Amino acid sequence: MIESNLSEFGVLLIFILGALLFAVVGLLASRFIRPNRPNFEKLTTYESGEDTVGSAWGQFNLRFYIVALIFILFEVEIIYLFPWALVFGDEALVRGTDWQWAWFAMTEMFIFIGVLALGLAYAWRKGYLDWVRPPQKVASFKSKIPAEAYKKYL
CATH class of the missing domain: 1.20.5 (Single alpha-helices involved in coiled-coils or other helix-helix interfaces)
Incomplete structure (x- = not known):
């Protein structure tokens, strides 16, 4: 070697x-x-095959951003539940401490979930989760098939 x-x-x-x-x-x-043969067409901005219109600094609904932040916040916090289950679910520690370890673990997790629930209640109360629904449009299409024919599929 x-x-x-x-x-x-x-x-x-x-x-x-x-x-x-x-x-x-x-x-x-x-x-x-x-x-390396650049030309005007190659140097233009490619936007899904369409010519760009206006500036890239367009306005969008701020609720998309807020909902994305709330989703990421809760998603990251939920990731902490898996290691918690592995560490605090150790059977040797539970039996060795006469179930005090299990009660501590459950209390800690209920506090953690309570903080998450408070955050969700705050976001809900502030109206960050409310979306404006568009008005329902009634179709003016008249089908040649009678409405009774669809009832067996409902």
Whole structure:
């Protein structure tokens, strides 16, 4: 077996330098190989095949942003429930502490869920979760099929 004079950090440094060298060589090779013929059409902004209209600084409904923030907040907080279940569900600790560990864990989790519920109640009370519903449009289409024919599918 061949003995290495490098430490584990030396091996790690060689891998990092190799990755950087691979990336740089790949980018430089693509730069020299690719054709470079810019024209007006290639330099325009591509927006799903459509020509852009107006400025990119358009207004949008702020509720989308608020709902996204609330979703991310609760999603991240719910992630903490899984490690909690693993750590506090240790059977040896529960039996070794005469169920005091289990009561502590349950109390802590109810406090955690209570804080989440308060946050949800606050967002609900402020009206961040209310959406304006568009008015219902009644269709003026008259079908040749009688309405009774659809009742068996409902």
